Amino acid sequence: MPTIRQSDLDAYLDEALPPEEMARIEQALRADKELARTLAGVVARRDAGVHSLGAVWRRHRLSCPTRDQLGSYLLDALDEEESAYIDFHVEQVGCRLCRANLLDLENRRREADTTTQARRRRYFQSSAGHLRGEG
Amino acid sequence: MPGTTESDRLLIDRVRAGEEGAWRALIDRFEGRLAAYVSSRLGDRSAAEDVVQETFIGFLTSLPNYDRRRPLESYLFSIAAHKLTDRLRREGRRPALPLSAVGASDASQWEPVGPARRASSIARSGERCRLEDGALASALRKQIDHYRNSGQWKKLQCVELLFVRGRANKEVAEQLGLGEQAVANYKFDFLAKLRAAVRGQKLPEEVFPELYEE
Numbered sequence: 001m002p003t004i005r006q007s008d009l010d011a012y013l014d015e016a017l018p019p020e021e022m023a024r025i026e027q028a029l030r031a032d033k034e035l036a037r038t039l040a041g042v043v044a045r046r047d048a049g050v051h052s053l054g055a056v057w058r059r060h061r062l063s064c065p066t067r068d069q070l071g072s073y074l075l076d077a078l079d080e081e082e083s084a085y086i087d088f089h090v091e092q093v094g095c096r097l098c099r100a101n102l103l104d105l106e107n108r109r110r111e112a113d114t115t116t117q118a119r120r121r122r123y124f125q126s127s128a129g130h131l132r133g134e135g
Numbered sequence: 136m137p138g139t140t141e142s143d144r145l146l147i148d149r150v151r152a153g154e155e156g157a158w159r160a161l162i163d164r165f166e167g168r169l170a171a172y173v174s175s176r177l178g179d180r181s182a183a184e185d186v187v188q189e190t191f192i193g194f195l196t197s198l199p200n201y202d203r204r205r206p207l208e209s210y211l212f213s214i215a216a217h218k219l220t221d222r223l224r225r226e227g228r229r230p231a232l233p234l235s236a237v238g239a240s241d242a243s244q245w246e247p248v249g250p251a252r253r254a255s256s257i258a259r260s261g262e263r264c265r266l267e268d269g270a271l272a273s274a275l276r277k278q279i280d281h282y283r284n285s286g287q288w289k290k291l292q293c294v295e296l297l298f299v300r301g302r303a304n305k306e307v308a309e310q311l312g313l314g315e316q317a318v319a320n321y322k323f324d325f326l327a328k329l330r331a332a333v334r335g336q337k338l339p340e341e342v343f344p345e346l347y348e349e
Contacts, residue, residue: 006301049267050342051267051343052345053275053299057299059272062276093295094300096172097209099171100171100212103171120166122188126188
Protein backbone atom coordinates (compact mmCIF):
# COMPACT_ATOMS: atom_id res chain seq x y z
CA MET A 1 0.00 0.00 0.00
CA PRO A 2 1.49 3.43 -0.95
CA THR A 3 2.78 5.64 1.85
CA ILE A 4 0.60 8.55 2.91
CA ARG A 5 2.68 11.71 2.52
CA GLN A 6 2.24 15.22 3.86
CA SER A 7 1.18 16.35 0.38
CA ASP A 8 -1.60 13.71 0.47
CA LEU A 9 -2.77 15.02 3.84
CA ASP A 10 -2.70 18.56 2.50
CA ALA A 11 -4.92 17.52 -0.42
CA TYR A 12 -7.09 15.49 1.96
CA LEU A 13 -7.84 18.66 3.94
CA ASP A 14 -9.04 20.30 0.72
CA GLU A 15 -11.24 17.29 -0.15
CA ALA A 16 -9.21 17.13 -3.36
CA LEU A 17 -7.97 13.55 -3.67
CA PRO A 18 -9.72 10.83 -5.66
CA PRO A 19 -12.44 9.17 -3.52
CA GLU A 20 -10.55 5.90 -3.07
CA GLU A 21 -7.53 7.77 -1.70
CA MET A 22 -9.72 9.91 0.56
CA ALA A 23 -11.27 6.74 1.98
CA ARG A 24 -7.85 5.16 2.47
CA ILE A 25 -6.63 8.18 4.45
CA GLU A 26 -9.78 8.29 6.57
CA GLN A 27 -9.31 4.65 7.44
CA ALA A 28 -5.61 5.11 8.20
CA LEU A 29 -6.28 8.14 10.41
CA ARG A 30 -8.57 6.09 12.60
CA ALA A 31 -5.91 3.42 13.17
CA ASP A 32 -2.63 5.34 13.10
CA LYS A 33 -2.01 7.92 15.83
CA GLU A 34 1.28 8.99 14.30
CA LEU A 35 -0.50 9.85 11.03
CA ALA A 36 -3.09 11.85 12.99
CA ARG A 37 -0.22 13.80 14.60
CA THR A 38 1.27 14.45 11.16
CA LEU A 39 -2.11 15.74 10.00
CA ALA A 40 -2.27 18.02 13.03
CA GLY A 41 1.14 19.37 11.97
CA VAL A 42 -0.14 20.10 8.46
CA VAL A 43 -3.12 21.91 9.98
CA ALA A 44 -0.87 23.92 12.29
CA ARG A 45 1.35 25.03 9.40
CA ARG A 46 -1.70 26.20 7.46
CA ASP A 47 -2.96 28.10 10.46
CA ALA A 48 0.44 29.74 10.82
CA GLY A 49 0.14 31.05 7.25
CA VAL A 50 2.65 28.70 5.58
CA HIS A 51 1.83 28.18 1.89
CA SER A 52 2.24 24.86 0.14
CA LEU A 53 2.84 24.85 -3.61
CA GLY A 54 0.36 22.02 -4.09
CA ALA A 55 -2.42 23.77 -2.16
CA VAL A 56 -1.95 27.03 -4.10
CA TRP A 57 -1.75 25.14 -7.40
CA ARG A 58 -4.97 23.26 -6.62
CA ARG A 59 -6.86 26.23 -5.22
CA HIS A 60 -6.19 28.34 -8.31
CA ARG A 61 -6.62 25.31 -10.56
CA LEU A 62 -3.51 26.35 -12.44
CA SER A 63 -3.29 23.33 -14.71
CA CYS A 64 -6.97 22.39 -15.00
CA PRO A 65 -8.28 22.47 -18.56
CA THR A 66 -11.28 24.70 -19.23
CA ARG A 67 -14.75 23.21 -19.54
CA ASP A 68 -14.59 23.80 -23.31
CA GLN A 69 -11.31 21.91 -23.52
CA LEU A 70 -12.82 19.03 -21.56
CA GLY A 71 -15.76 18.99 -23.95
CA SER A 72 -13.38 18.88 -26.93
CA TYR A 73 -11.45 16.13 -25.20
CA LEU A 74 -14.59 14.00 -24.97
CA LEU A 75 -15.28 14.64 -28.63
CA ASP A 76 -11.72 13.65 -29.45
CA ALA A 77 -11.21 17.08 -31.00
CA LEU A 78 -7.93 18.04 -29.28
CA ASP A 79 -4.45 17.46 -30.61
CA GLU A 80 -2.72 14.37 -29.34
CA GLU A 81 -0.42 16.04 -26.81
CA GLU A 82 -3.13 18.14 -25.23
CA SER A 83 -5.41 15.14 -25.01
CA ALA A 84 -2.63 13.06 -23.43
CA TYR A 85 -2.07 15.81 -20.87
CA ILE A 86 -5.76 15.76 -19.88
CA ASP A 87 -5.55 11.96 -19.49
CA PHE A 88 -2.57 12.50 -17.20
CA HIS A 89 -4.20 15.30 -15.18
CA VAL A 90 -7.40 13.32 -14.60
CA GLU A 91 -6.01 9.81 -14.21
CA GLN A 92 -2.55 10.21 -12.71
CA VAL A 93 -2.91 13.46 -10.79
CA GLY A 94 -6.52 12.47 -10.04
CA CYS A 95 -8.05 15.95 -10.26
CA ARG A 96 -11.48 15.59 -8.64
CA LEU A 97 -12.92 18.76 -10.15
CA CYS A 98 -11.98 17.85 -13.71
CA ARG A 99 -13.32 14.34 -13.16
CA ALA A 100 -16.60 15.85 -11.99
CA ASN A 101 -16.76 18.10 -15.04
CA LEU A 102 -16.09 15.19 -17.40
CA LEU A 103 -18.72 13.05 -15.74
CA ASP A 104 -21.23 15.89 -15.93
CA LEU A 105 -20.50 16.47 -19.61
CA GLU A 106 -20.97 12.78 -20.30
CA ASN A 107 -24.17 12.63 -18.23
CA ARG A 108 -25.62 15.64 -20.00
CA ARG A 109 -25.38 13.78 -23.25
CA ARG A 110 -26.96 10.64 -21.79
CA GLU A 111 -29.33 11.47 -19.00
CA ALA A 112 -33.07 11.57 -19.55
CA ASP A 113 -34.30 15.14 -19.44
CA THR A 114 -37.11 14.41 -17.00
CA THR A 115 -34.80 13.27 -14.19
CA THR A 116 -32.54 16.27 -14.58
CA GLN A 117 -35.39 18.75 -14.74
CA ALA A 118 -37.03 17.35 -11.59
CA ARG A 119 -33.76 17.58 -9.65
CA ARG A 120 -33.12 21.15 -10.78
CA ARG A 121 -36.66 22.15 -9.88
CA ARG A 122 -36.08 20.82 -6.36
CA TYR A 123 -32.84 22.81 -5.97
CA PHE A 124 -34.58 25.94 -7.23
CA GLN A 125 -37.59 25.57 -4.97
CA SER A 126 -35.49 24.91 -1.87
CA SER A 127 -33.15 27.85 -2.46
CA ALA A 128 -35.13 30.59 -4.23
CA GLY A 129 -36.42 31.86 -0.87
CA HIS A 130 -32.85 33.00 -0.12
CA LEU A 131 -32.70 35.05 -3.31
CA ARG A 132 -32.90 38.78 -2.77
CA GLY A 133 -32.11 41.75 -4.95
CA GLU A 134 -29.25 43.95 -3.77
CA GLY A 135 -30.39 47.04 -5.56
CA MET B 136 -7.39 27.12 -16.37
CA PRO B 137 -11.10 27.66 -15.68
CA GLY B 138 -11.90 31.35 -15.17
CA THR B 139 -15.01 33.47 -14.88
CA THR B 140 -16.64 33.85 -18.28
CA GLU B 141 -18.52 36.96 -19.33
CA SER B 142 -21.63 34.81 -19.32
CA ASP B 143 -20.99 33.84 -15.66
CA ARG B 144 -20.54 37.52 -14.75
CA LEU B 145 -23.79 38.54 -16.37
CA LEU B 146 -25.58 35.64 -14.71
CA ILE B 147 -24.27 36.64 -11.29
CA ASP B 148 -25.34 40.25 -11.84
CA ARG B 149 -28.85 39.06 -12.66
CA VAL B 150 -28.91 36.73 -9.63
CA ARG B 151 -27.76 39.65 -7.48
CA ALA B 152 -30.69 41.63 -8.80
CA GLY B 153 -32.98 38.85 -7.55
CA GLU B 154 -33.98 37.50 -10.96
CA GLU B 155 -35.43 34.02 -10.53
CA GLY B 156 -34.77 33.03 -14.15
CA ALA B 157 -31.08 33.74 -13.66
CA TRP B 158 -30.97 31.68 -10.49
CA ARG B 159 -32.64 28.81 -12.29
CA ALA B 160 -30.09 29.12 -15.12
CA LEU B 161 -27.20 29.10 -12.64
CA ILE B 162 -28.52 25.92 -11.04
CA ASP B 163 -28.95 24.32 -14.48
CA ARG B 164 -25.40 25.24 -15.42
CA PHE B 165 -23.61 23.99 -12.33
CA GLU B 166 -25.65 21.34 -10.51
CA GLY B 167 -24.42 18.43 -12.62
CA ARG B 168 -20.73 18.98 -11.98
CA LEU B 169 -21.33 19.66 -8.28
CA ALA B 170 -23.40 16.49 -7.99
CA ALA B 171 -20.68 14.49 -9.72
CA TYR B 172 -18.05 15.88 -7.33
CA VAL B 173 -20.09 15.17 -4.20
CA SER B 174 -21.46 11.79 -5.33
CA SER B 175 -17.98 10.42 -5.81
CA ARG B 176 -17.67 10.50 -2.00
CA LEU B 177 -21.23 9.80 -0.92
CA GLY B 178 -22.68 6.60 -2.28
CA ASP B 179 -26.18 7.71 -1.34
CA ARG B 180 -27.74 9.77 -4.14
CA SER B 181 -30.18 11.61 -1.91
CA ALA B 182 -27.38 12.56 0.55
CA ALA B 183 -25.41 13.94 -2.41
CA GLU B 184 -28.40 15.96 -3.55
CA ASP B 185 -28.76 17.39 -0.02
CA VAL B 186 -25.14 18.56 -0.11
CA VAL B 187 -25.61 20.19 -3.53
CA GLN B 188 -28.74 21.89 -2.21
CA GLU B 189 -26.80 23.22 0.80
CA THR B 190 -24.11 24.41 -1.60
CA PHE B 191 -26.56 26.53 -3.58
CA ILE B 192 -28.07 27.97 -0.41
CA GLY B 193 -24.53 28.68 0.88
CA PHE B 194 -23.76 30.47 -2.38
CA LEU B 195 -26.79 32.75 -2.06
CA THR B 196 -25.96 33.44 1.57
CA SER B 197 -22.44 34.47 0.63
CA LEU B 198 -23.39 36.39 -2.50
CA PRO B 199 -23.09 39.89 -0.99
CA ASN B 200 -19.40 39.12 -0.24
CA TYR B 201 -18.63 37.24 -3.44
CA ASP B 202 -15.71 38.75 -5.36
CA ARG B 203 -16.76 38.56 -9.00
CA ARG B 204 -13.11 38.26 -10.11
CA ARG B 205 -13.09 34.83 -8.50
CA PRO B 206 -14.02 32.03 -10.93
CA LEU B 207 -17.61 31.06 -10.21
CA GLU B 208 -17.12 27.34 -10.75
CA SER B 209 -14.16 27.17 -8.36
CA TYR B 210 -16.10 29.15 -5.78
CA LEU B 211 -19.06 26.76 -5.98
CA PHE B 212 -16.74 23.74 -5.74
CA SER B 213 -15.10 25.21 -2.64
CA ILE B 214 -18.49 25.64 -0.95
CA ALA B 215 -19.41 22.08 -1.96
CA ALA B 216 -16.13 20.75 -0.49
CA HIS B 217 -16.89 22.49 2.78
CA LYS B 218 -20.47 21.20 2.93
CA LEU B 219 -19.30 17.70 1.99
CA THR B 220 -16.65 17.73 4.70
CA ASP B 221 -19.28 18.76 7.25
CA ARG B 222 -21.53 15.94 6.12
CA LEU B 223 -18.78 13.33 6.31
CA ARG B 224 -17.80 14.54 9.74
CA ARG B 225 -21.39 14.31 10.97
CA GLU B 226 -21.54 10.75 9.63
CA GLY B 227 -18.34 9.92 11.50
CA ARG B 228 -16.38 9.15 8.34
CA ARG B 229 -14.01 12.10 8.68
CA PRO B 230 -12.13 12.61 11.92
CA ALA B 231 -12.91 15.94 13.56
CA LEU B 232 -10.36 18.69 12.94
CA PRO B 233 -10.07 22.25 14.17
CA LEU B 234 -12.42 24.28 11.97
CA SER B 235 -9.76 26.88 11.24
CA ALA B 236 -7.80 24.30 9.28
CA VAL B 237 -10.39 23.51 6.70
CA GLY B 238 -10.65 26.30 4.18
CA ALA B 239 -10.94 28.89 6.92
CA SER B 240 -10.67 31.91 4.64
CA ASP B 241 -13.40 30.55 2.39
CA ALA B 242 -15.71 29.23 5.05
CA SER B 243 -15.88 32.63 6.72
CA GLN B 244 -17.88 33.84 3.76
CA TRP B 245 -20.78 31.46 4.02
CA GLU B 246 -20.77 30.39 7.66
CA PRO B 247 -21.25 32.46 10.77
CA VAL B 248 -18.01 32.92 12.73
CA GLY B 249 -18.05 30.90 15.95
CA PRO B 250 -15.90 31.46 19.01
CA ALA B 251 -13.67 28.49 18.04
CA ARG B 252 -12.64 30.26 14.85
CA ARG B 253 -10.27 32.72 16.56
CA ALA B 254 -11.84 35.23 14.20
CA SER B 255 -9.66 38.19 15.07
CA SER B 256 -6.37 36.41 14.35
CA ILE B 257 -7.72 35.02 11.07
CA ALA B 258 -8.98 38.42 10.00
CA ARG B 259 -5.68 40.09 10.96
CA SER B 260 -3.57 37.72 8.91
CA GLY B 261 -6.05 37.23 6.08
CA GLU B 262 -4.97 40.11 3.88
CA ARG B 263 -1.26 39.27 4.11
CA CYS B 264 -1.97 35.59 3.36
CA ARG B 265 -4.04 36.52 0.33
CA LEU B 266 -1.20 38.66 -1.02
CA GLU B 267 1.32 35.85 -0.58
CA ASP B 268 -1.05 33.31 -2.05
CA GLY B 269 -1.71 35.56 -5.04
CA ALA B 270 1.99 36.18 -5.63
CA LEU B 271 2.84 32.48 -5.53
CA ALA B 272 -0.13 31.63 -7.77
CA SER B 273 0.97 34.24 -10.28
CA ALA B 274 4.55 32.89 -10.36
CA LEU B 275 3.27 29.32 -10.74
CA ARG B 276 0.81 30.32 -13.46
CA LYS B 277 3.53 32.04 -15.46
CA GLN B 278 5.72 28.96 -15.40
CA ILE B 279 2.88 26.51 -16.11
CA ASP B 280 1.63 28.63 -19.02
CA HIS B 281 5.16 28.76 -20.39
CA TYR B 282 5.43 24.96 -20.35
CA ARG B 283 2.00 24.59 -21.89
CA ASN B 284 2.43 27.22 -24.60
CA SER B 285 5.84 25.92 -25.60
CA GLY B 286 4.62 22.30 -25.71
CA GLN B 287 6.84 21.20 -22.80
CA TRP B 288 4.19 18.78 -21.54
CA LYS B 289 6.68 16.41 -19.92
CA LYS B 290 8.08 19.21 -17.76
CA LEU B 291 4.58 20.23 -16.75
CA GLN B 292 3.71 16.64 -15.84
CA CYS B 293 6.95 16.33 -13.92
CA VAL B 294 6.43 19.40 -11.70
CA GLU B 295 2.74 18.57 -11.22
CA LEU B 296 3.62 15.11 -9.86
CA LEU B 297 6.40 16.57 -7.71
CA PHE B 298 4.49 19.44 -6.17
CA VAL B 299 0.78 18.65 -6.46
CA ARG B 300 1.09 14.93 -5.69
CA GLY B 301 4.27 15.17 -3.61
CA ARG B 302 5.99 12.33 -5.46
CA ALA B 303 9.69 11.71 -4.99
CA ASN B 304 12.10 12.32 -7.90
CA LYS B 305 12.61 8.59 -8.38
CA GLU B 306 8.90 7.83 -8.58
CA VAL B 307 8.32 10.67 -11.04
CA ALA B 308 11.19 9.44 -13.20
CA GLU B 309 9.67 5.95 -13.30
CA GLN B 310 6.14 7.17 -13.89
CA LEU B 311 7.08 9.47 -16.77
CA GLY B 312 9.89 7.41 -18.26
CA LEU B 313 12.50 10.08 -17.54
CA GLY B 314 15.96 9.82 -16.04
CA GLU B 315 16.26 10.81 -12.37
CA GLN B 316 18.78 13.48 -13.29
CA ALA B 317 16.33 15.04 -15.76
CA VAL B 318 13.66 15.18 -13.04
CA ALA B 319 16.13 16.79 -10.62
CA ASN B 320 17.08 19.36 -13.27
CA TYR B 321 13.44 20.24 -14.04
CA LYS B 322 12.75 20.61 -10.34
CA PHE B 323 15.79 22.80 -9.77
CA ASP B 324 14.93 25.05 -12.70
CA PHE B 325 11.26 25.34 -11.67
CA LEU B 326 12.07 26.22 -8.05
CA ALA B 327 14.73 28.73 -9.08
CA LYS B 328 12.19 30.60 -11.22
CA LEU B 329 9.61 30.61 -8.44
CA ARG B 330 12.17 31.83 -5.89
CA ALA B 331 13.17 34.68 -8.19
CA ALA B 332 9.53 35.69 -8.61
CA VAL B 333 8.86 35.59 -4.87
CA ARG B 334 12.03 37.55 -4.05
CA GLY B 335 11.10 40.12 -6.68
CA GLN B 336 7.94 40.82 -4.71
CA LYS B 337 9.84 41.09 -1.42
CA LEU B 338 7.77 38.38 0.25
CA PRO B 339 9.02 36.56 3.35
CA GLU B 340 10.82 33.32 2.53
CA GLU B 341 9.65 31.48 5.63
CA VAL B 342 6.05 31.21 4.44
CA PHE B 343 7.16 29.30 1.30
CA PRO B 344 9.39 26.59 2.79
CA GLU B 345 9.20 24.27 -0.22
CA LEU B 346 10.95 26.86 -2.39
CA TYR B 347 14.06 26.65 -0.25
CA GLU B 348 14.23 22.90 0.41
CA GLU B 349 16.87 20.96 -1.44
